[in-house]
Amino acid sequence: MLHLLRTRKRGRKFLGILKVDLSKAYDRVRWDFLEKVLASMNFPAVWVGWIMECVTTVRYAILVNGSPTKEFTPNAGLRQGDPISPYLFILCMEALSRRMEALQRESRIKGLPVSRNRERISHLFCADDAVFSFEASPESCNELRNTLEDFCTVSGEMVNYKKSHIQFSRNTPQKFVRYMRKPLRVRSQERMGTYLGCPMEVDGRNTGTFNQIHDRVIQCISSWKYSCLSPAARSILINSILVALAAHIMSVYLLAQKVLKRINSTITKFYWGGNGQTKPIYWKNRDTLELKKEEGGLGLRNLTSLNQALLFRQVWRISKNPHTLASRVIGHKYGKDPLAFARDGKSIRNASWAMRSMVNCARALKSGCGMKIGNGRATQIQEEVWALKELVTFKERAIENQVEKPKFVSDIIVGQSWNVNKIWNLFDRECNSPDSKPELLLKLTCKH
Numbered sequence: 001m002l003h004l005l006r007t008r009k010r011g012r013k014f015l016g017i018l019k020v021d022l023s024k025a026y027d028r029v030r031w032d033f034l035e036k037v038l039a040s041m042n043f044p045a046v047w048v049g050w051i052m053e054c055v056t057t058v059r060y061a062i063l064v065n066g067s068p069t070k071e072f073t074p075n076a077g078l079r080q081g082d083p084i085s086p087y088l089f090i091l092c093m094e095a096l097s098r099r100m101e102a103l104q105r106e107s108r109i110k111g112l113p114v115s116r117n118r119e120r121i122s123h124l125f126c127a128d129d130a131v132f133s134f135e136a137s138p139e140s141c142n143e144l145r146n147t148l149e150d151f152c153t154v155s156g157e158m159v160n161y162k163k164s165h166i167q168f169s170r171n172t173p174q175k176f177v178r179y180m181r182k183p184l185r186v187r188s189q190e191r192m193g194t195y196l197g198c199p200m201e202v203d204g205r206n207t208g209t210f211n212q213i214h215d216r217v218i219q220c221i222s223s224w225k226y227s228c229l230s231p232a233a234r235s236i237l238i239n240s241i242l243v244a245l246a247a248h249i250m251s252v253y254l255l256a257q258k259v260l261k262r263i264n265s266t267i268t269k270f271y272w273g274g275n276g277q278t279k280p281i282y283w284k285n286r287d288t289l290e291l292k293k294e295e296g297g298l299g300l301r302n303l304t305s306l307n308q309a310l311l312f313r314q315v316w317r318i319s320k321n322p323h324t325l326a327s328r329v330i331g332h333k334y335g336k337d338p339l340a341f342a343r344d345g346k347s348i349r350n351a352s353w354a355m356r357s358m359v360n361c362a363r364a365l366k367s368g369c370g371m372k373i374g375n376g377r378a379t380q381i382q383e384e385v386w387a388l389k390e391l392v393t394f395k396e397r398a399i400e401n402q403v404e405k406p407k408f409v410s411d412i413i414v415g416q417s418w419n420v421n422k423i424w425n426l427f428d429r430e431c432n433s434p435d436s437k438p439e440l441l442l443k444l445t446c447k448h
Helices: 002-007 031-040 045-056 085-105 138-155 174-181 207-223 231-250 257-273 303-320 325-334 338-344 353-364 396-401 420-426 438-444
Strands: 014-021 123-126 129-136 165-168
Touching (some): 002 014, 002 165, 014 174, 085 123, 129 138, 231 257, 303 325, 303 353, 338 353
Antiparallel strands (some): 014 165
C-alpha cells in the first residue's frame, strides 16, 4: 500500500494512510462490550460465562515504597501476559473491522485499490496498532473520524493522537493535506516510519534504513559489557538474542551485504573479545564458527543464509496459501506469486522492495525447487525443473525430425505411464537397456 502511495504522483484521486495508536489498549477494554461481542459471534452462553469469570475476577494491588496496598477490583481491562487476552482483544477489534467493511460496501469509504477492478484494502489490524487506507476526501476523513469515535465510545478505547499520523500520496496538494487532516486531529508526515519494529518504507537503494539493526546489536552487547561470560554463554546469547534482533526485519526485506557484514563483524568481535573494548585475537575464521558442532564448528547463525531462509519461507507460504490476504494482494497486483516469477526467470518492474526481495531470494534458491508431476498438463518440459535438479533439453536430431515437439509433460505420458518410445527419441540416453519404470525414464531426460 505504501508503494502505491509513493508512486501515485499524478491524477485527481488522492490516497491516504492513517496509522492509529490506541492508548493503553488492553487496559481500556470495557467488559460489557467484550461480553456483547462474544454473544454476537454466537459463542455458547456457558463458554462466554467462563471467559467473563476469568476476566472480571481479577484483583490488583499497587506497590508503594515496595509494599503492596489494599487490593481492588478494576471495572475494565484485559490482563497483560494472560495467554487468552490477545485473542479476546482481536475479537473486540473485529467489531471495528466489520464496521469498516460495511462502510466500504456502502461506498462511504473507499479502500486503496490493489489493482484495477479488484478488491480494496481499507484497514489492517495488529495488536494495538491499526492502519487505515482510503481514497482521501473530506467526506471519507469525516466518516473515518466518526467511526473511530463511535468505536472508542462503546469499547472504552482511546486514540493516542500524539503517536498517530497520516500520510497522503504525492499528488495531493498541500492545502488539501491541511484541510483533510484537521477532522482526524493528527499530524501529517511524509514517511510512515516503523510498524511493529519493522521499517515500512524501504527502497533497497539506501542501506541507512537498516542501521537501526546494527545499533540495537551494539546496544545489547554494551549491556553485557561488565558480565563475566564464558565463550559458551556468548555463543548462546549470539544465537538466541543478537540474531533474533534482526530476524523480524530479515523475514520481510533482503538486507544489503554491507549491513550484514557490519553485524557479523560486531558479533564476531563480541565472541572473541567479550567486552568489546579492545581488539581481540580471532583464533578461527567466521566460516569455521558457522559450521555445525558435529563438523567442528560452534553452530553460529549465518545471517545471509538466515535472511534467505526467512524470506523463502514467506515465498513458500504465499505460493501454497493463495486464499490469504497477502497472496491475493500480490496475485492481483503483479499477476503471479514470487515463486512463479523466479521459476519463469522473468524480471519484475515497479515493485516494492519487499516483493523484489522475495523474488531475488526465490531465484537464489530456485535450484533446490522442482515440480511434482501429477498429470503433467501444467508443467512445461524445457521451461521448468521437473525431472532432476536442472532443466532438460531435447536432442538436436529430435528437434530436427519432430514435426511438432511436445511442450508439456503430459504430451509424453500415455495413460498413467510414460511414452517410452517418445522419451527415447527426444532425450539423450543414460542407460543401455530401455525400461518402462518411471524412475529410469526420468533419468533418461537429463542431458549429460
